[in-house]
């Protein structure tokens with residue numbers, strides 16, 4: 182069994198409620214932080230822990246916190262990003278549904294560290310029942326003196342509010358989230374100014390992922406240095422992975438980042454192997470935005486090293502032969518899956534979710550979907566593959582927010598590694614409607630277009 | 632038609648508005664629209680959006696532009712129950728195509744349509760964060776997961792029973 186810091190108590194009966202959570206040692210980190218530490222020393226501990234943002238980008242949390250502006254007389258805010266809409270990702274949902282008080286505990290300590298008195302949880306609108314769970318937990322925490330004015334007699338005031346979104350992936354991007362929190366369309370803002378200087382209501386704001394904020398609890402309890410000893414290199418601590426697709430045991434797993442991808446997929450402690458005894462074809466290891474990898478490049482890097490479930494190893498080889506840990510949304514495809522169709526559904530997703538502000542993203546995502554639709558339905562030409570490649574390159578890096586890149590990368594990686602499957606689709610317009618390319622020798626040696 | 636919140640709905644609106652700083656009541660727009668949509672017929676006619684605008688002291692256009700941006704707000708009449716079936720990658724590789732086809736066949740409607748008796752609307756949606764429990768659909772506040780044809784049958788029967796009673 183690996184080390185568990187977040188989900189260790191998830192199976193204790195009644196842990197969702199305050200009484201059991203407290204009896205199991207909950208809210209200790211708030212006592213320690215408010216009574217024995219000060220905001221600066223908490224930020225120091227978080228820096229020492231090496232914690233990197235769990236929302237996808239992996240930015241060091243302690244460093245992010247130290248950027249927050251502190252102008253005299255202007256309130257600051259912490260916003261918890263619970264928008265969780267990246268296909269393949271459902272870990273924050275699990276954490277909030279089963280351990281709501283763990284999130285609140287992390288939020289109180291983090292609010293104290295940032296000097297924020299009014300903290301918001303921006304939750305995707307579809308998680309309606311989790312909104313109820315969180316609000317109940319907030320009421321319990323308030324009734325027991327962990328929220329409100331003068332917490333533990335220290336004079337610190339903290340209020341937590343849940344804000345429901347209404348169906349828009351783009352609101353997971355932090356500046357779109359801030360716009361949405363202000364009651365507007367989720368159009369990302371041009372940075373700078375960064376939220377740490379001018380965020381919600383033009384006030385200094387830190388936006389962090391649910392899992393990041395929950396991880397503050399073990400960091401305070403055990404100390405940053407101890408936390409940093411878990412994992413490897415710059416991948417410290419534990420990470421929640423939501424595994425789905427064609428595996429025996431889909432679900433949310435907490436891993437320390439030293440296990441190999443092979444162990445994660447095949448061991449009974451985690452995914453339990455490919456469903457129906459089929460063969461592994463490909464995997465999107467970090468949420469739909471990150472590059473898809475064929476089985477050969479997933480289990481081993483291009484240089485033949487074992488690939489591990491951590492930030493560095495998953496990105497080994499760059500985009501030519503690697504991918505990213507991203508949000509931890511681990512999507513497994515078996516031998517029966519069609520790469521063209523999978524790429525089409527993702528392209529449709531990004532077209533649907535583009536906010537429409539930048540033309541490369543607004544138009545490009547639509548074109549990519551149309552071309553993929555053509556290929557999937559047997560009307561594609563070989564030139565279409567190059568056109569797709571051209572479009573994705575023109576989107577990447579040319580937009581206000583990273584959604585453009587997120588839409589471009591899956592298409593690029595599918596062509597990079599599975600070009601012959603696209604060609605097969607185009608050359609066999611009738612056959613491809615009823616059968617699959619399967620595991621036919623794909624992209625080996627690995628094809629890297631210019 | 633004119634709309635007015637009853638006392639309970641008004642209390643809830645005031646609770647939501649109180650979450651935000653003085654003068655930032657526009658921030659309550661998304662929660663307020665959810666409340667409005669749930670309190671009446673499951674969609675947002677112009678008059679209802681105008682009512683929400685008046686409650687939050689903002690211009691109607693500020694409400695329209697927001698309501699049209701977010702996929703959970705319905706700008707057209709819908710059935711009593713909306714089957715929102717996920718069709719994105721992870722659900723697709725777990726068999727959502729078959730489930731979608733089966734629901735269409737059982738309800739005799741296409742995506743975006745409502746059954747003639749006004750009970751069911753079928754909507755295809757993008758990833759709802761249930762990838763490990765695919766295929767799935769959302770009905771009202773809850774997720775129905777691990778869908779099979781049998782399960783779809785019983786879900787349809789379950790909702791139909793609530794209206795024929």
Ligand SMILES: Cc1cc2nc3c(=O)[nH]c(=O)nc-3n(C[C@H](O)[C@H](O)[C@H](O)COP(=O)(O)O)c2cc1C
Pocket residue numbers: 233234235236237238239240242262263264265266267350351352353354355356388389390391393394582583584587
């Ligand atoms: C299109 C898009 C969608 C995003 N969705 C999410 C999300 O659902 N949840 C999340 O925590 N971060 C999401 N992010 C990342 C956030 O912008 C931000 O980096 C993150 O919340 C920071 O938290 P962290 O440092 O704790 O990871 C998204 C980014 C982009 C560009």
Ligand code: SF4
Pocket residue numbers: 351368369534535536537538539540542543580581582583584585
């Ligand atoms: S990249 Fe796309 S989603 Fe992001 S701001 Fe531009 S149009 Fe909007």
